[in-house]
Amino acid sequence: MHALETVAVAAAAVAAGGINAVVGSGTLITFPTLLAFGYPPVLANVSNTIGLVPGVLSAAYGYRREFAGQRTRMIRLGAVAVCGGLVGALLLLLLPADTFRAAVPVLILLACVLVLLQPRLATWLRRRGGGREGEGLLPVSAGVLGTSVYGGYFGAAQGVLLMGLLGTLLPDGLQRLNALKNYLAALVNGVAAVIFIAVTEVDWAVVTVIAAGSVVGGFTGARLGRRLPPGVLRGLIVAIGVIAAVAVTV
Template sequence: MDAVEALAIGAAAIAAGGINAVVGSGTLITFPTLLAFGYPPVLANVSNTLGLVPGTVSAAWGYRRELRGQLRRVLRFGSASLLGGLLGALLLLKLPESAFDTIVPVLILSACLLVLLQPRINRWTRERRAASALQREDGGLPMWCGVLGTGVYGGYFGAAQGVILMGLFGSFLQEDLQRLNAVKNVLASIVNGVAAVIFIAVAQIAWKVVLVIAVGATIGGLLGARVGRRLPPAVLRGVIITVGITAGVTLIVR
């Protein structure tokens, strides 16, 4: 890894860490960057997942005030994220690399669509919350299963898992959205963390890439938790969608 590559990956990691803290789609920045430097897709995904763990943890720490009083919720949904992340990571390692090459462009483009539709999802969430005062505190079994499924997705690839979680939270829970965003960061940390443990045990890893992404994502996660709410959401979505579509098309035609 030369200086130019390290700077480019580090800059992408800072952006991804900040985006993950606020939106939850940072993989759509770092993963295409690794592909652009010639890393094979599975190696890029594994190394990216490991590198982003400190960033998601720092984002969760940055939202620690909003986590107060939510221990029961975090433990309940955390069990689903732990199991889902484990299953997703095992799927990544067990399925052939050709399956990853086929599935990931679809996941990337789907994630871009989710990010594009996020304003509508947010409006629908607010309308649903305003119209119903009967939502359960924990969302019941459907919510737990939704978090489990999101964890499987996150352990396998992970882009926009935060968007999915926030959509689920808004649909099933009656709670302040900033407090829910704090829980989202914890659950993403659990998914990435358990996947990282599996990958360290059995997968090939580009450790220099992991180190660069870890440092950048940690900085970005702390910055995102502090100032991310002030950034224009349209700008963030535009960057994410542009990079994501480029990556998805590149994987399809390669």
């Protein structure tokens, strides 16, 4: 990597790490940056996924206070996320690159609608008799599985999809759900990274630059994101989700 390329990728990684901590969709910054410098799509996706893992971990650590009282759901949904991430990573290596292209914008926009309607939907679900941990466990697990498969495959807007799902089916504070989202995304990216390292080509120079930048962005994004009011955070999620849906169609 020459100097200009290193600076550009590092800057993109810092931005991606911050966006992943608050919302998700950081891949839509780093992945196109790598493509612009001529990296093949699969190599760029693999290297990008591995490089962003430290940033997602730093974001999850930044939200560690919001993990209090979530141990049971973290264990259950975490196991589902690991399985989904594993399947998604294998699909990336086995399927044509454009397999999910048509479905991705629809999924992202649906997630944005869920985020917008989340307070009303959560209230409606509670009125129908949902509890704290037992409510919608099967739908949540199924949704996390599907989102994790997608996250292991590509990952752009994985956070938006997760927030739409979690916010609708788990009546809890948005910041606590954002912490859960960061934890699940870290597991998905982590297991995908392990598969990629084991079986395919990786550009370690790119990984190193993205990892360093994403850690800085992850810590910064977590600090800022924890201070955002729920309404502002919800609006930011929707705005970035719409941008993501448009970007993946181009």
